[in-house]
Amino acid sequence: MSKAHHRKKQPETVRQQLLDVVARLSLEKGPASVTLDAVSQAAGVSKGGLLHHFPNKLSLLDGLFDDLTEKFERALAGRMRDDPEPKGRFTRAYAAIWFLPEGMADGEQWKVLTVALISEPHLRERWRQWIERHVAENVGTDSSLDAILVRYAVDGLWLADLLGAPTMDTETRGAMLKRLLTLSRT
Structure with missing residues (x-):
């Protein structure tokens, strides 16, 4: 045997x-x-x-999507729970997780998923629905133009990191995050 x-x-x-x-x-x-x-x-x-x-291969990518978004959900919930200020709470949690190098432990897997999101319409739709759900859940606190601007800036940094755009030093990155977090409160 x-x-x-x-x-x-x-x-x-x-x-x-x-x-x-x-x-x-x-x-x-x-x-x-x-x-x-x-x-x-x-x-x-x-x-x-x-x-x-x-x-099949798509179910593998769906599995990776599910695994990473579940981890992201837990990280978001933790950050939001620890933030006493309701206005912009979701946006600050979103920024902290994506913006800081140590914010998301599975950064390399997120790079893979991002490439898959670009090439797989099915996964793009799932991500769009995920974002829309969270925006709708936080419409009263995170729907200001400034909050939207912060989330788009964070998405831009995420893409720049993925593409290996010129990197920022830690001090500049920290200053940018501080400015974005301040903006999320307005």
């Missing part, structure tokens, strides 16, 4: 391992390198095991 038959099943661990491999392959070799065969081989999981969790 093989070791596989004696190995304790850990479906969530295997699922996360597969998502991590998707992100790593995409970063190292580009999104085109993400095939079911390449992912199963790199993860050390049988193709049947992979198909049990993700039946």
Whole structure:
């Protein structure tokens, strides 16, 4: 009898391992390198095991989207809970998470997902719906023109970071974040 038959099943661990491999392959070799065969081989999981969790490439990308947006939701909720000022709370949490290098622990995976968002209309629509839902939930506190401007500035920085645009030193980045956070309160 093989070791596989004696190995304790850990479906969530295997699922996360597969998502991590998707992100790593995409970063190292580009999104085109993400095939079911390449992912199963790199993860050390049988193709049947992979198909049990993700039946196709789009479901792998959807899984990565779900995983990252769940983590983002938790980070947002924590930041919002710790901010006593209601006006601009969502915008400040959004800025803090995206703007600071240490704000989002899965930054490399977000780069992968951003590339996928650009190339996959289905994922773009899911992100648009996510943003619209949060904007609607915070319409009373985060709908000022200044709050919108802050979120667009943060999105621009996110894209600049992804594209490897000239980097800012830590001091400049911190000063820019401070100015944006101030703007979110107006």
